[in-house]
Amino acid sequence: MLSKNQIKYIKRLGQKKFRLQERSFVVEGVKTINELLQSHLKLHQLYTTKSINSDAKTENLITESDLKRISFLKTPNTALAVFKMPEFKPVHNNALIVALDNVRDPGNLGTIIRLCDWFGVKDLVCSKQTVDCYNPKVLQATMGSITRVNVSYLDLDMFLNDTEAPVFGAYMDGDIVYKNALPKQGVLVMGNEANGISKTIEQHITKRITIPRFGEIQATESLNVATATAILLSEFRR
Incomplete structure (x- = not known):
């Protein structure tokens, strides 16, 4: 008992x-x-x-x-x-990295960790405002992938300022991702569910990319951040 x-x-x-x-x-x-x-x-x-x-x-x-x-x-x-909790591990900058700018939903973060595992992304960098990866709901959604992805909580502004890799940002009005050649190395920034990428982080974006809408009416406001991450990571790997 x-x-x-x-x-x-x-x-x-x-x-x-x-x-x-x-x-x-x-x-x-x-x-x-x-x-x-x-x-x-x-x-x-x-x-x-x-x-x-x-x-x-x-x-x-x-x-x-x-x-x-x-x-x-x-x-x-x-x-x-x-x-x-595991000990802190440094981020490997010579690979594809996903960075999250204030993602708040536990289910979204858990799914993104799982996606990083699936697509072989070793490092996920989160702003300090992003939901905690050890939140029980996040862990439930990762389905064990938390053990294979290095999740770091850093000052995202400072991290992006120091990186020499190209920084891609997911936007509604960016260049269509299917028409762009994507590198094997770089940082893919995904923004907050309601507000997207913040103005502070936007200044570090070197390439704005978007997933186009194909529906005839095009009334859907946006894609869920985890769904968008899946599509973009698929394109980066392709």
């Missing part, structure tokens, strides 16, 4: 401030937990209603009632684990 202190500790990890203080985060679901167990990340505690056949020495069997008390999901998924 879980103690009050254990429950309090896990629930507090839902707060970004406490996660950073403890350098720990929560992951839910057997599939994702198993992926993290096979990675370089260090397990702190594992709580499950039935053994998941892991080699974890810190596996704690708990009741479904206790799992509901510590879960961040409406429908808890058998197991919950607490992992330690």
Whole structure:
């Protein structure tokens, strides 16, 4: 049976401030937990209603009632684990990098991390205003890809100012991406869901690109940022 202190500790990890203080985060679901167990990340505690056949020495069997008390999901998924955050790793500038300017939706960030994994993008650079990649909802959406993508929270203005690589920005009024030759190295900047790329970051953009609308009425205002990232990364890799 879980103690009050254990429950309090896990629930507090839902707060970004406490996660950073403890350098720990929560992951839910057997599939994702198993992926993290096979990675370089260090397990702190594992709580499950039935053994998941892991080699974890810190596996704690708990009741479904206790799992509901510590879960961040409406429908808890058998197991919950607490992992330690990895050490900071520098960004490799000699490759394709995705940069996010104030992306706030956890689902969008989680999907973009997964897309980076799929398209072989090793580094994802986030502005400090972007949602925390260790938010439980983000981790759920990554489906384990968080272990294979280096997510860095930096001063995006300073990072782009220092880079010598071409910087591409996703805009509604840019050059049509299908008509442009794209390099193997560079930075692709994706903006905020509502406001796009900020004026501060815009000054670093060397090439504005867009995904054209093909619908006859063309009433759709814009694409979801994760969907747009998928299309643009596909073009960069093609």
